[in-house]
């Protein structure tokens with residue numbers, strides 16, 4: 032059997048392959064492009080393309096595709112085969128440098144949020160050489176950005192790369208101030224922990240709601256949920272273990288550093304965490320991971336649910352975005368250093384994050400906002416919709432000491448003077464025991480915990496990188512002009528802590544008292560997608576994001592439009608699915624059971640003429656009343672949703688959905704679930720929660 036080190040990355044055109052297959056001149060220019068963003072000339076591109084083609088064809092590939100991430104949030108590919116006719120009736124395998132560098136898919140069916148009206152429909156894809164090409168199935172996939180001919184980004188990768196560049200520029204300015212001249216580049220890194228559910232495919236196929244919406248829209252509470260806490264880190268069941276084994280193997284072949292796997296809190300819920308990578312690579316790998324999870328699941332007779340809230344009453348799924356910044360020389364800028372000097376630098380970068388999160392709470396919140404994630408945030412299972420930072424007592428006390436020029440009462444009684452004193456060493460070991468914080472410092476990185484399980488991680492990281500770039504810029508502007516760097520630095524850190532300490536919160540984020548306190552502190556609490564999304568276009572946000580060239584104003588408008596449109600369409604599909612299931616499955620089942628009970632009562636009366644049949648009567652009465660209610664609530668839902676047709680404005684639609692459609696859905700669900708709990712199990716038209724959640728052995 033092939034050993035893991037042998038097949039790891041076997042389907043990736045990585046550095047090992049490049050070194051082995053490219054002439055050294057070609058390799059060096061490509062390396063320069065990858066590491067420093069230097070322009071690639073066509074002769075080099077031709078040589079790289081030829082090597083890629085040969086490598087891919089040897090591994091059975093017949094097609095190539097530019098692999099990109101349109102604003103739908105998933106990946107897109109259009110396959111072209113390598114074949115070209117040869118004069119002798121045969122074929123040759125062709126793939127040119129031009130085809131590698133640029134592709135021209137027809138962009139017209141991707142959402143563009145109005146950009147199409149302003150710009151040409153056609154778009155082009157451009158190779159991202161910093162993310163390795165790979166073979167998936169029989170296709171060579173080339174990670175690419177996707178833009179319109181006007182240069183507007185039509186995807187999630189382009190702004191992500193721009194935001195990484197923005198942060199790089201500003202972080203380098205800061206490092207130069209600390210006398211650091213050898214660093215060429217600062218990159219952000221991300222390790223996204225991915226949660227998911229696995230359920231049986233046959234049961235899935237019987238549920239219209241799962242098929243059409245990815246979540247259950249009906250379902251009475253099962254006798255057992257997650258209350259015993261016996262699933263978390265529990266022994267993995269054989270079918271799931273077989274799935275995980277194949278998943279890992281497929282991911283490893285693709286160079287994805289799948290590292291940790293375990294059962295999660297809810298029954299049937301699991302998690303996979305990779306080792307962190309540079310952000311754009313991590314984003315590509317996370318998209319691949321979600322895709323491969325679904326593919327492998329189906330080979331095992333399972334379905335992988337990535338929805339944020341597949342089941343009411345048990346935890347939903349999120350994604351923890353572990354984020355840091357590191358230099359090309361290998362220094363993690365969020366790691367407290369060994370010397371006073373390094374510590375001053377660490378504290379400055381820490382302050383940059385604190386200021387960024389406080390100033391751009393709204394952007395972070397809206398970067399994770401979707402109809403699905405609205406079910407989680409603030410529901411006592413995921414962080415609240417209020418953004419705050421957990422630093423831990425130690426670091427908080429140090430910042431307070433600096434702010435007040437007071438002695439720090441930790442291990443040593445010292446007055447913190449940056450650039451003179453060293454932070455206590457045990458800071459490095461702080462582990463975060465607070466799982467309720469949306470944004471937690473975990474020793475050498477921040478863990479942003481608000482992402483939904485199906486979200487592309489790009490959006491969150493675009494906002495995070497940009498906001499931190501902005502605080503670094505403000506810091507650099509000030510410090511570059513300072514006469515006395517040390518004094519200015521001390522003063523800047525002090526002022527930053529004072530100005531932004533409201534965002535620091537080490538307590539329990541699930542506590543209702545915190546929401547009140549947060550409001551008193553002036554923190555934002557945007558509970559839903561319609562509440563937060565329009566703030567993307569607030570003047571301060573547009574100014575910041577355009578000034579770092581992460582987005583143009585037109586791109587921002589298009590994103591806002593697309594995200595709200597997606598919210599509305601998602602919920603309308605859910606409402607339609609509910610109405611379908613209620614009218615065509617639930618009501619007929621309830622009627623059938625009530626009819627059977629009625630016939631039983633009649634039959635019994637023949638045999639026992641003076642039978643009271645109080646059981647039958649009471650059940651029939653209950654079911655009759657519930658059936659009426661279900662019908663009425665369904666009609667309510669349909670007529671409420673129909674009002675959306677008269678609303679042209681997507682923002683207006685989203686408010687209406689939040690205020691009227693969702694409540695109407697909840698009312699329908701409540702009566703249908705009650706009917707389920709009094710209908711004989713064999714009559715219920717689709718698998719129940721108990722069957723779905725405990726059905727995989």
Ligand code: ADP
Pocket residue numbers: 220221222223224291304305306307308351353354355356363475476
């Ligand atoms: P948890 O206790 O939350 O499971 P882990 O220690 O397992 O935390 O790490 C979670 C993730 O953080 C992993 O994907 C890991 O690779 C990632 N990580 C570690 N260091 C960094 C870093 N410097 N930048 C980004 N992610 C990191």
Ligand code: MG
Pocket residue numbers: 224351478
């Ligand atoms: Mg975590």
